[in-house]
Amino acid sequence: MAFILPLTVQQLLTPLTKDQIRQMMVDALTTLGLQPNNWAPGGVASSLLTVASERLASLSTDVSAALSDQWNPTATGPGLELLSYYFYGNIPPQPTFASGFLTLTNTGGGLFSYGAGQALFASTVANSRGVFPTYYNSASFTLNPHQTLIIPITCTFVGTAGNSAPGFITQLITSMLGVVASNANPVLGADALPDDDLRQLNLDSIAKNSVFGPRSIYSYAIRTATNIVTGAPVNINRWSITTGSHIGDVTIYVCGPDGSTDSNDLAGAALNIENLARPEGITVGPNTVTIAGNTIGSPAAASTVTYSPGITIYVLAPKGTNATDVQTAALNGLDNFFASPANPIGGIIASDDTNTNFRGIFESGVTGVLAQAVATLPGCVLLSARFTGVSDVALLASQVAVTGITSSTLSVALQFQGA
Amino acid sequence: MPIPALPTIGRSLREGLASVTPTWLINLPGFRNLYSVAWTICLIGDCLREIAWEGQIATYPGACQPDALVLHGQSRGLLQGEAESNDHFGARLRAWRVTGNQQGKQAILAQQIQQYLGNNPLVRVIQRLPILSGPPVAMYVTANTDGTVSETIANWDWDSISGYTDDVTTYVGPVCRGFWADAWIVVYPGEWSIAGLITPLTGQRVPVVAHEAILNLVAQWKGEHIFVRAIMFSYNALLFDPTTPGHAGNPDGTWGYWHKIDNSGNVVAARNLTDVRYWIPAHG
Numbered sequence: 001m002a003f004i005l006p007l008t009v010q011q012l013l014t015p016l017t018k019d020q021i022r023q024m025m026v027d028a029l030t031t032l033g034l035q036p037n038n039w040a041p042g043g044v045a046s047s048l049l050t051v052a053s054e055r056l057a058s059l060s061t062d063v064s065a066a067l068s069d070q071w072n073p074t075a076t077g078p079g080l081e082l083l084s085y086y087f088y089g090n091i092p093p094q095p096t097f098a099s100g101f102l103t104l105t106n107t108g109g110g111l112f113s114y115g116a117g118q119a120l121f122a123s124t125v126a127n128s129r130g131v132f133p134t135y136y137n138s139a140s141f142t143l144n145p146h147q148t149l150i151i152p153i154t155c156t157f158v159g160t161a162g163n164s165a166p167g168f169i170t171q172l173i174t175s176m177l178g179v180v181a182s183n184a185n186p187v188l189g190a191d192a193l194p195d196d197d198l199r200q201l202n203l204d205s206i207a208k209n210s211v212f213g214p215r216s217i218y219s220y221a222i223r224t225a226t227n228i229v230t231g232a233p234v235n236i237n238r239w240s241i242t243t244g245s246h247i248g249d250v251t252i253y254v255c256g257p258d259g260s261t262d263s264n265d266l267a268g269a270a271l272n273i274e275n276l277a278r279p280e281g282i283t284v285g286p287n288t289v290t291i292a293g294n295t296i297g298s299p300a301a302a303s304t305v306t307y308s309p310g311i312t313i314y315v316l317a318p319k320g321t322n323a324t325d326v327q328t329a330a331l332n333g334l335d336n337f338f339a340s341p342a343n344p345i346g347g348i349i350a351s352d353d354t355n356t357n358f359r360g361i362f363e364s365g366v367t368g369v370l371a372q373a374v375a376t377l378p379g380c381v382l383l384s385a386r387f388t389g390v391s392d393v394a395l396l397a398s399q400v401a402v403t404g405i406t407s408s409t410l411s412v413a414l415q416f417q418g419a
Numbered sequence: 420m421p422i423p424a425l426p427t428i429g430r431s432l433r434e435g436l437a438s439v440t441p442t443w444l445i446n447l448p449g450f451r452n453l454y455s456v457a458w459t460i461c462l463i464g465d466c467l468r469e470i471a472w473e474g475q476i477a478t479y480p481g482a483c484q485p486d487a488l489v490l491h492g493q494s495r496g497l498l499q500g501e502a503e504s505n506d507h508f509g510a511r512l513r514a515w516r517v518t519g520n521q522q523g524k525q526a527i528l529a530q531q532i533q534q535y536l537g538n539n540p541l542v543r544v545i546q547r548l549p550i551l552s553g554p555p556v557a558m559y560v561t562a563n564t565d566g567t568v569s570e571t572i573a574n575w576d577w578d579s580i581s582g583y584t585d586d587v588t589t590y591v592g593p594v595c596r597g598f599w600a601d602a603w604i605v606v607y608p609g610e611w612s613i614a615g616l617i618t619p620l621t622g623q624r625v626p627v628v629a630h631e632a633i634l635n636l637v638a639q640w641k642g643e644h645i646f647v648r649a650i651m652f653s654y655n656a657l658l659f660d661p662t663t664p665g666h667a668g669n670p671d672g673t674w675g676y677w678h679k680i681d682n683s684g685n686v687v688a689a690r691n692l693t694d695v696r697y698w699i700p701a702h703g
Contacts, residue, residue: 005469009486012474016466024466025459032455045456052460060467067474072494087494206496206515212523215643216496241643243703246585246598247549248644279523282644 013074015057015064022053072202076195088202093224093233098155098162098189099138100230102169105148108178113142120173121153121181123164128335133162135169135187143179153183159191160235160257186262190233197223197237213250213279215241222254222299225272227264228291234265239299240345240397249283251397252299253346257339259402261301267291270298302345305395307338307361308404310388312411313370318379323412326377330410333373334366338403345400352392361401363391383415425482428472432461481509488512495519496639498632501537523642525602526570529562531640535632538610539564543659545575546645549599555579555672559661573661577603577648578675581689585646586702595675602645604637605659609652609696623652623696634700646703655694668694 016024026049029036039046069079081092102121106112119137126132135153143149153169155162169183193201204220218241225234239254254269255261270289274296278284284297315326337343347360363385371382395401436457445454477487485505492499492508495515499508511518511534521527525544533542542562550556557575562568582591590598611625637647653659657666668691673679679689690697 005473006484007470007473009477009484009490012470012477021463024463025456028459028462029455032458034452034455045452048456049459052456052463056460056463056467060470063467063471063474067470067477070474070478071490073490202494203496206519207522209520210522210524212521213642213644214523214640215638216522218643243600243644243646246590246595246601246646246703248600250644279642279644282642 013064013068015061018050018053018057021056021060022049025049025053072199075199080195080198084198084202088205090201090205090224092198092201093190093193095158095192096189096232097158098133098135098160098164098187099232100153100164100183100185100187101150102135102137102153102181102183103148103150104141104143104176105180105182106143106146106176106178107180109145110177110179111142111144112176112179113140114174115140118174119176120156121169122171122173123168124171125164125168127161127163129161131161132171133157133164134173135162135164143176153187155187155189159189162189163187163235185229185264188227188230188232188235188262188265190235208276211279213277213282217277218250218252218273221272221276222252222269224276225265225269227262228267228271229264234262234268236261236265236269237339238302238341238343238345238400240302242397248281249285250278251285253302253398253400254299255302255304255345255400259302259304259338259400263301266298266301270296273297273299300398302398302400304402305361305393305399306404307366307393307401308389308409309363309391310409310411311366311370311405312386312388312413313374314383314385314413314415315374316381316383316417317377317414319416319418321377321380321414321416323414326374326380326414327407327410327412329377329380330370330373330412331405331407333369333376334403334405334410337366337369338401343401346397347393347395347399347401358394359397360392360394363387366391379417425476425479426472428468432464432468433458436461480512481506483509498531498535498636500535500539501629502539503534522640523645525558525560526562526568528604528637528640529560530568531636532604532606532633533562533564535636536606536610536629538608540606540608540610541656543605543607544602545605545659546602547575547577547596547599548572549597551593551596555596561661571661574664575670576672577601577670578672580672581675581679583675592672592675598646600644600646601648602641603648603659604650605653606651607653607656607658609654611652630698634698637700647700648703650698650700652696652698653694654696658691658694 026036068074069083072083075083084090084092114137116139117136120134122132122134134156136156138152138154141149141151164183164187166184166186167182169187170181172179172181201223204216207214207216208220210217222236222239226232227234235256236254237257239252242251267289271291273284287298287300288295289298313330349357349359350362351357367385370385374380374382393401440454444450477483480491488499488505488508491512495512496519497511497515518527525546529542529544533539541564544560545557547557554574555576556572559571559573578595579592583595609623611623641647657663658668674690676689678686681687
């Protein structure tokens, strides 16, 4: 491997492997008149080269990683977070434990007193991973006979997998005879921001001091908003921002991974847009919200349209492949797609079976998602997907598609390789 | 103020090794192989030092290797112009905070387009003012070819007679006069040839990359509330000029649609198709 100075950026950012380094050392020694290729493996000299090349390769990896972290497109992980903080002046959103409040109603005569973290409760509805989230009391409490008490709770694990909708947390793992539990409001946490999202946040933040209302400042305001009740980052991962009129209206629709939006998240987004993005004279809509007596323009929650055609997928698979595994992979792939920004509010512009262009969710796009999902199983290839029912669905600018495809509407037909 | 000097790389590891090893020892039989191995390890170490040093230089926009400018641009939301020198782009990259704080301002929008296009043309953003009586007027913000920016209020009558239909609603002319968030972008002259001579109904040869770049620049640098009615490439410097609003070929209030009915009842082109090419951004 030859270096020609100055080095290209690609060379600077690509670490040298230990094999490359060892070969470079062998070439150099050969130039010096030695014959390192003839040195006995395991001998002192050969071992020196091997050990040195491994250590130097590790150093090369560190150098390249440090250089990569200097630029938004190439920085990753913790380096990207440092760049976000020190270069762009952002505080990267961190994953949080779902937290909220639980109402305990003591219908009996018992007296219950617990220190922080001593009482456990659980949701009766499993999350997308099939886990029933559990929660502990984050402050001590004493529940007297025939008393109703609202206590703060926190999930035992981090991220949105610990979220619970109102009324889901009703199980008492810690026994309290005669006590009924329920959460009146959602209990919400947040995941770490994926690298691509943090990169976009960094770019959006460039305009955060602009008073002229460019598009990116609205995105920045939504992404950095916090729930007005819990203070946690809003669970919003998609938004559409459009010029709503010719007289200074900006229309915004938002939604979370499941297509819905918590009203307090929505209010948080509205407040942040008001504080950071909206120039004087501009109207943010289509809704309004009143916070602390002030009425301000607010985005609207996107309305959901359930996409639920019948689908049969034909899959070429290795012998012994279980159809249920394929179905599970396909359903997981669809769930992830419909919850992601790849499925934007208002859909995408494409053509239906009659070559008519419109915005929406399309059979062709869903087939691509199924192909990727099936390919995650070793040796499996999607041969075709047949849809029944409405498979190309138009969406309004205010609508987002959610999946209604279930194990009873997604069938799998396997063709075994070599059969 | 002098420009800070770039760091230097200093003495190499191989030089350091040689300086601490006596010559007689280097030539001592049996030691020579060990010294050679140590020397090659230092050689690789020097390569890594070179990478680290050049990598540090690469983080300085303007002093960096040209291929690092792309990463700097992508990190700062700036696009190097078609014919922009590396030095000029480096200067723009270093001023990214100031520029970024002005995103959404008409003057910056005009300058971004001007700096992208290879011929650095005069670019004008015309924003309608909501004057409901008297002659319709607009604010003309001009990025001049000498780098200055000027602002003038002058007559501008696009559709006060014809009215206009966006992708949702039809508006009559008097209503359109109140559309203060409407804007037009004018580039003169267009750097791309019009097919053949400048005659009506011939197209404009625009590379796809440039087309996408300009639409993206407009989307990034305009205020979100601004509804861009048209991006116009004028091959006549006298058109859309605030000093000559009455010039023949300028908008006359009937440009809301591509066509109009003339005095003889014939359907004719409403807009100037001889000297101007129009891009109509979807949804403004």
